[in-house]
Amino acid sequence: MKGGTIQISWHDGKPVLTLDFHPISGLLATAGADYDIKLWLLNSGQAEKKIPSVSYQSSLTYHGCAVNTIRFSRSGELLASGADGGELIIWKLHPSETNQSWKVHKSLSFHRKDVLDLQWSPDDAFLISGSVDNSCIIWDVNKDFPILLQGSVHQILDAHCHYVQGVAWDPLSKYVASLSSDRTCRIYVNKPQAKSKSGEKLNYVCQHVITKADQQRGDDTKTVKTHLFHDETLPSFFRRLSWSPDGSFLLVPSGSFKISPTSEAVNATYVFSRKDLSRPALQLPGANKPVVVVRFCPVAFKLRGSSSEEGGLFKLPYRIVFAIATLNSVYIYDTECVAPVAVLAGLHYAAITDITWSPTASYLALSSQDGYCTLVEFEDSELGEPVSISVGKKPVDGEERKHDLEKTDELMTEAIPDERSKQAESKQDEEKQKPLPSIITTEGEEKKQVMQKTDEVMTETRPEGEKQPLQSKVNTPVSSKPARRRITPMAIDP
Numbered sequence: 001m002k003g004g005t006i007q008i009s010w011h012d013g014k015p016v017l018t019l020d021f022h023p024i025s026g027l028l029a030t031a032g033a034d035y036d037i038k039l040w041l042l043n044s045g046q047a048e049k050k051i052p053s054v055s056y057q058s059s060l061t062y063h064g065c066a067v068n069t070i071r072f073s074r075s076g077e078l079l080a081s082g083a084d085g086g087e088l089i090i091w092k093l094h095p096s097e098t099n100q101s102w103k104v105h106k107s108l109s110f111h112r113k114d115v116l117d118l119q120w121s122p123d124d125a126f127l128i129s130g131s132v133d134n135s136c137i138i139w140d141v142n143k144d145f146p147i148l149l150q151g152s153v154h155q156i157l158d159a160h161c162h163y164v165q166g167v168a169w170d171p172l173s174k175y176v177a178s179l180s181s182d183r184t185c186r187i188y189v190n191k192p193q194a195k196s197k198s199g200e201k202l203n204y205v206c207q208h209v210i211t212k213a214d215q216q217r218g219d220d221t222k223t224v225k226t227h228l229f230h231d232e233t234l235p236s237f238f239r240r241l242s243w244s245p246d247g248s249f250l251l252v253p254s255g256s257f258k259i260s261p262t263s264e265a266v267n268a269t270y271v272f273s274r275k276d277l278s279r280p281a282l283q284l285p286g287a288n289k290p291v292v293v294v295r296f297c298p299v300a301f302k303l304r305g306s307s308s309e310e311g312g313l314f315k316l317p318y319r320i321v322f323a324i325a326t327l328n329s330v331y332i333y334d335t336e337c338v339a340p341v342a343v344l345a346g347l348h349y350a351a352i353t354d355i356t357w358s359p360t361a362s363y364l365a366l367s368s369q370d371g372y373c374t375l376v377e378f379e380d381s382e383l384g385e386p387v388s389i390s391v392g393k394k395p396v397d398g399e400e401r402k403h404d405l406e407k408t409d410e411l412m413t414e415a416i417p418d419e420r421s422k423q424a425e426s427k428q429d430e431e432k433q434k435p436l437p438s439i440i441t442t443e444g445e446e447k448k449q450v451m452q453k454t455d456e457v458m459t460e461t462r463p464e465g466e467k468q469p470l471q472s473k474v475n476t477p478v479s480s481k482p483a484r485r486r487i488t489p490m491a492i493d494p
Contacts, residue, residue, distance in 0.1 A: 001376060002050070003051055004051040005372050005373070006052075006054060007372060011031075011033065011034040014033035015066075015353070015368070015369040016373055017067065017367065017369070018068060018069045018070050019366075021356050021357065021359060022076055023072055023298070026042065027040065027042075028040040030373060032367070032371075033066040035061070036067075037059065037061075037063075037079075037081055037091075038057075038060075039056075039057040039058050039059075040054040040055065041055045041057055042363060046379065058101070060091060063081065063087055065084035065085045068117075068238075069115065072120075074122065078124065079102060080118050080127055082115030082116070082117070083114070083115060086131065090105045090127075091105055108127070110153050111129065111133055113131055113133040114132040115131050115132075116163065116164065117130045117166050117167050119169045119176075122169070122170075123173070126139060129167065132163045132164075136176075138202065139154060157178065157186075157204065159186060159209075161182040162182035162232055165179060165180060166238065166253070170247050171243055172247040175189055175190070181230075183227050183230070184209050184211040185229065185241070185270075186210075187208040188204035189204065190202055190205075210279065212227055226261060227256065228255060228256065229254050234290055235290075238292055240295070240354065242295055245297075245300065245389060246300070248273075248320075249314065250272040251272075251296070253294050254290060254291060255267065255270050255283060255291065256268070269291045270282075284331075284333070291324055292351070292352065292353075293352065293354055294323070294325070295325075297321040299357075300318040300319065300387050300388070300389045301318060301319040302385040302387050304336060319336045321334045322334075325352045327351045328348065329343065329346075330355065330366060331343055331344075334383075344376065347368070348368035348369075348370045350370035351368065352368050353367045353369055354367045355367075361383055363375055363377055363378070
């Protein structure tokens, strides 16, 4: 694994706000505050044992404002871009014998303010977008208005009370999720309306609103509710959440969890199991800065057969790899290990804005407000042996391990479930589950990971005034040094 910040003029020195890999060609698309979308060809640095490099290919010019999010469709034929002022454009690929060009295909006009995040449906027929106007919109990309080739608004989800900074579409098409600076994560379930000539009509209804947890006040039997997410003062435009490629779990950033009402909040990423989306199954603690972006590797890998007593996050027949980006660092996890497999620190002078994986899992790229991007290249088979997964097949809930957020009985989220969900939750509340060992992280000149069997939640400790070099450090976890700071969770009776 080699990586570093590519010090070129990505977008005329202005902030790079988003990036994404083309799922077929592997071209890297970036966009930012210069209003343009640029395409780059990646050049491997393995032969010279150097960090990878990029070659400029072309620019897509149409937007009149800063571009906050870009995402390729799964087929690779379309590209969606969302910008300030509510601009949302669909670009279409026009291949030729000599080259490939992208042209404006449609303009999706309805958002009144900045579009911050978007995601394609699994069949590329729909698109969900989140905006500063506090709403999510599901667009029917294939349906046109006769004027200006505008896409059709299929459904508006406007229950949030503040900016919608992240959206995600379940790869099995049953759920969509949104994350807002109103400190709530909303899970919507598809309840199709009556069939028409074109089939069932998508209709997403809010099923859960995850916002607070019940905490016991000292020795008192009374409980108080504490927020699970950061408020609007989080210094980032984005809270990009993501589903795993097989749909088995949802990863939600911007967590702020308190062990007790009087303790300091711990920055965290929450993992939601598909079998119970009403509450986090576990948290990944340890970040010194808030988590702003999570992204899954599109490739699954063969199990390594680890003999660790702690086991992995989920009992899956394959390994799934994902990256978690804080404002200043990146943690790489896989589902067979509890601790991160790598930590990238000291990457940029300003906040990280987006991360993406190449279609072959050879590269991990991230963008920053400092105007630069970082590329990490993995050697052949470094992440493992690729295996195929059946996305269309519903995951078997019995194969997943039961997890806790400290203890499942301690966490009660405010949700709006239907009757069947309430019955299922009541049964799950009766079950007693063993807590998963927490991840302990320290950060100084080096980062080391320590796993302990006791229920301890650790946070990164890094001098606030320490400057970060542009050249990144890539460290793998080492369990040899005790943590500097410990927060011992308090057991709370259900």
